[in-house]
Amino acid sequence: MQQIINTTRANLFFEHLSPGVGVGFPAPKDWLPITSFPLLIIVGMTGVGKSTITKTLAEEGLDFTLLPNRRVLTERVIIAPMLKMQEKLVQPHCRIKRLTYTRLYREYFPGGMGHILASLHVNPEQVNSMLVFDGLRGENEVRYAATTLKSAKFAMLTAPNTVRIERLLKRHDSFDQIVNQELEDNRQIVPETLTNFASLGVPEASAYFTPKEEQEILEIAKKQVVTDVELREKLKIFVEESQNYDPVSTKQILEGMDTSDRSLIIDTIVSPQESAKAIISRLCKSVDIKTNK
Numbered sequence: 001m002q003q004i005i006n007t008t009r010a011n012l013f014f015e016h017l018s019p020g021v022g023v024g025f026p027a028p029k030d031w032l033p034i035t036s037f038p039l040l041i042i043v044g045m046t047g048v049g050k051s052t053i054t055k056t057l058a059e060e061g062l063d064f065t066l067l068p069n070r071r072v073l074t075e076r077v078i079i080a081p082m083l084k085m086q087e088k089l090v091q092p093h094c095r096i097k098r099l100t101y102t103r104l105y106r107e108y109f110p111g112g113m114g115h116i117l118a119s120l121h122v123n124p125e126q127v128n129s130m131l132v133f134d135g136l137r138g139e140n141e142v143r144y145a146a147t148t149l150k151s152a153k154f155a156m157l158t159a160p161n162t163v164r165i166e167r168l169l170k171r172h173d174s175f176d177q178i179v180n181q182e183l184e185d186n187r188q189i190v191p192e193t194l195t196n197f198a199s200l201g202v203p204e205a206s207a208y209f210t211p212k213e214e215q216e217i218l219e220i221a222k223k224q225v226v227t228d229v230e231l232r233e234k235l236k237i238f239v240e241e242s243q244n245y246d247p248v249s250t251k252q253i254l255e256g257m258d259t260s261d262r263s264l265i266i267d268t269i270v271s272p273q274e275s276a277k278a279i280i281s282r283l284c285k286s287v288d289i290k291t292n293k
Contacts, residue, residue, distance in 0.1 A: 017068045017076060020126025027121035034120040034131065039149060040064070040283060041117070042135040043142055043250065044157035046176075046241055047164030049268040049275075050135045053157060056276040057132065062284060065127035067120065069134045070113060071175065074098060077116050078105045095237045096178055099244050111144030113137075118148040130284070138245035142253050153283040154263040156254050158247065161208050161238075163269060165217060168234045169226050178233050194218045197235065200228060205235040208242060261285070 014024035022031070042050045054066060068076075078101055106112040113136055122131070136142055136154075145152060159167070168176065197205040197214060200221075206214055221231045254263040264282045266275045 014121075015076065017072065017120075020065070020123040021067055022121050023073075023077060023116065023119050024121075028123070030125070031121045031123050034118065034122055035149060035151070036124075037122060037127075038130045038284075039152040040130065040132045040279070041145060041149075041152050041154050042133065042157065043137060043154055043254070044135055045137055045164065045245065045247055046237065047167040048157040048159045049167070049272065050157055052272050053155070053268070053275055053279070054132060054134050056272040057279065060273065060276045060280060062130065062132075062276075062280055063128050064130035064132045067117075067131055067133045070136075073113065073116050074102060078102060094178055095176060096240055099240050103244060106140060110140050111148070112141045114141035114144035114148070117145060137241075137247075137250065139249040139253055141245075142250050146253065146257065153261075154254055154257075155279045155283060156251060156263065156265045157268050157275070158251070158265060159268045162213050162217065165234060165238055166220075168238065169220065169230065176234065176237060178236060194222055194228065200232045200235065202232055202235040202239065205239050208238070 014022055014027055016022045022028070027033075042053060044050050057064070079098070082101060102112060109115040111118070117133055117136070136145060142154065146154065193199055196218070197203055200218075209217065217231070220226055221228045251265060254265060257263045261282060264279060266278060268275055
C-alpha cells in the first residue's frame with residue numbers, strides 16, 4: 001500500500017497538466033509556484049453551481065486562467081498512478097470508487113486536494129495573473145489551502161440539499177455514474193411502492209432531508225421524470241460525498257479567517273450573475289475587469 005501512495009506524491013516527477021500548469025519537481029525553468037499568483041478557490045459540494053459560477057465570472061469580465069479542475073487533478077495525480085500499480089483496484093469512472101481513492105490519498109496527505117493544489121507550478125508566460133480553481137470541499141482541504149496558500153481567496157458556494165439533488169438529477173453528466181453495483185440495485189421499482197428512501201435502497205439519505213422533502217423528491221421518480229435507478233444512484237452519490245466532506249465544518253473554517261476580504265459564502269439560490277458580481281467585488285478588487293459587454 002505504501003508503494004501505491006508513493007506513486008501519488010505530487011513532488012516526484014513533473015507533469016504538464018494543461019498549458020502553463022504542471023505538478024511535481026523539478027519544475028521547468030522560469031515556472032513559478034502557485035503561491036506567486038493571485039488565486040481564487042471555489043469551494044462547494046456537488047450541485048451547488050461551481051461550474052456555472054466560473055463561467056459567469058468570465059462573462060462578468062473577470063480576467064483569469066481556470067486551472068485544471070478537481071476531476072482532472074483526481075484523475076492525473078491520484079487515480080492514474082494507482083492504476084499503474086494496481087489496475088484491479090480502481091474503477092476510475094465510478095463516483096463512489098473515486099471517493100474511496102481520494103479518501104485513501106487523504107489518509108497519507110491530510111490536505112487532500114488542497115495538498116495537490118498547493119503543489120502546482122505555473123508558467124507566467126502562459127497564464128493570466130489571476131488563477132481560479134474549481135474546487136475544494138471539506139474542512140481538511142480548505143484548512144490546508146488557507147494555511148499554505150496565504151494569498152488565496154475562497155468563495156464557498158452553498159445550496160439547500162433539495163436544490164443540490166435536483167441539480168444533480170437534471171445535469172445528465174456522464175461523470176455521475178456508479179458502476180458494478182449489485183444486480184438488485186438495478187431492479188425496477190413499482191412507483192406505488194416508493195414510500196421512502198429505504199424503499200429505494202438508500203435509507204441513509206433520509207438523514208439529509210425532512211420527511212416532506214423526501215416525499216417531494218420521490219415524486220420525481222413516481223411521475224417518471226427520472227427513473228428510480230437514476231434517483232437511487234444520485235442519492236448514493238449525494239450521501240457518499242456528504243459523509244466524506246462536512247460542509248458545516250468547512251464553512252466554520254472560512255468564517256473564522258482573519259480577514260473579511262479573504263472568504264465569502266454565497267447561497268446559489270440567487271442568480272449566477274449576482275453571485276459572480278459579489279465574488280468579484282468582495283474578493284477580486286485588485287484584479288482588472290474587462291469591459292467587454
